[in-house]
Amino acid sequence: MRIGYLECFSGISGDMLLGALVDAGVPFDVLAETAAALDVGARPEMRKVSRGGLAAVKVDVLTPENRDQGSGIRDQGSGEGHGHDHAHQEHAGEGHAHEDHAQEIHSHDHAHEHDSHLHHTHEAQHGHEHEHEHAAPAQHSHEDEHAAHSHEHVAHRSLSTILSIIQAAPIKDSVKLRASQAFQLLGEAEAAIHSIPIEKVHFHEVGAVDTIVDIVCAAAGCEALGVDRWMASPLNVGSGTVKCEHGTLPVPAPATLALLGDAPVYAAGSPMERVTPTGAALLRMLDVGYGVLPAMRVQARGYGAGGRDTPGEPNLLRLLVGEAQEEAEGAEAIAVIETVVDDATPQLLAYVSEQLMEAGAWDVYRTPVQMKKGRTGVQITVLSSPRLLPALRDLLLRETTTIGLRWRMENKVALAREFVEVETAWGKVKMKVARWPSGEVANASPEYEMCRNLARQHGVPLKRVMQEAMRAYAKPDRTSNEKGNENRNENRKTDGPEKGR
Helix, strand or coil: EEEEEECEEEEEEEHHHHEEEHHCCCCCHHHHHHHHHHHCCCCCEEEEEECCCEEEEEEEEECCCCHHHHHHHHHCCCCCCCCCCEECCCCCCCCCCCCHHHCCCCCCCCCCCCCCCCCCCHHHHHHHCEEEEEEECCCEEEECCCCEEEECCCEEEEEEHHHHHHHHHCHHHHHHHHHHHHHHHHHHHHHHHHHHCCHEEEEHHHHHHHHHHHHHHHHHHHHHHCEEEEEEEEEEEEEEEEEEEEEECCCCCHHHHHHCCCCEEEECCCEEEECHHHHHHHHCCCCEECCCCCEEEEEEEEEECCCCCCCCCCEEEEEEEEECCCCCCEEEEEEEEEEEECCCHHHHHHHHHHHHHCCCCCEEEEEEEECCHEEEEEEEEEEEEEHHHHHHHHHHHHHHHCCCEEEEEEECCCCEEEHHHHHCCCCEEEEEECCCCCCCCEEECCCCHHHHHHHHHCCCCCCHHHHHHHHHCCCCCCCCHHHHCEEEEEEECCCCHHHHC
């Protein structure tokens, strides 16, 4: 299985993902040809940059509106060439009525100059802040500490129009499907945030063009990479606040938060927005799973740069691509829970062990340990299925005198097991037989409970019953009738303690 792993230690945005894809080996022509196929008057541009002293690739989308500023985008590297984009609620009648601010819906992509998307690009606290004034019904005036930008609100695209553009493009159906899904997710997020029907969400012409290229090119690049499964680290969403027309909002932006759902997030580094709505939509589009770096043989790596070079905090997205390391046959996850107590009676510990086994633990064992200050204690170790971890953890905290415990996830391998019934002088005994994948017997042993019952019933030593069962199993002349009574299940695991060993 080919895995793509995104390390989002500085967040993720559309241009960061495009840069990482190109740096990992996706031909830039794939992005250029995809953008040309969309026929929306925009093209991607690639350049090599340095972020925190590390070489990376920066991809910008040039539209007719920002093409004249291309040299600024190329040379500054701090992301101060801005694309202002708007998502608007559809208004009745011609044009927009800006007298009533509550009637207009702006959704903001507050990337720390990661990319220009559907929304205004705002700097988080400690960066540049935009204050918006509605000067005339057909125009916004945007002021920030760097420059004054203005553009007319003359063209907007609905979600259905954007999806039609994607469907009409001469690109792979699989790319169309992924890109359309990402836009659908963006539209649903905006509609939910503003409590409006999704068909009422409209995107400003410039922002829509920029984002169409970002998302569709990302879908095409991921397709070209040939990844079977996408994974990501927990997401550094950033911190601070952003000022916009609707007031001061905390990072992450509402659209980003809605798109991320239950993805693991945290905030680190200087205050700025690090995950953009488009970045969040791309993660959803790729059906990313979250977790630590899986076992894999890395075959390619790529660094995608954000707009700003933040000293001491490389503004990068790292992509690792490789083949998953094959797990041993029969391997499965196992939860290991441990705690140490020095003030519990032997009776209490025995009772707790019984409770744990009845609750589904595979095994429970107790080990004498020497604790601090010379005290003798007992370490309780519980082996179980990962799904039982919360219940068994709570049981330990409730039933023992401990005030803390630890757990970890490990892998275990178990041989296939089957049950064979043999005849002894005192009755039938089941033998548990373990086999190698080849089918060869690796081990065989009589079931303890059955041997114990026969020993008590007939007044014979337990060891004699067990020895007789072993001899019966080893007899080369076991009849076909006896073999026909074998209760086999090659993949069956017992519920006994040995399962977790």
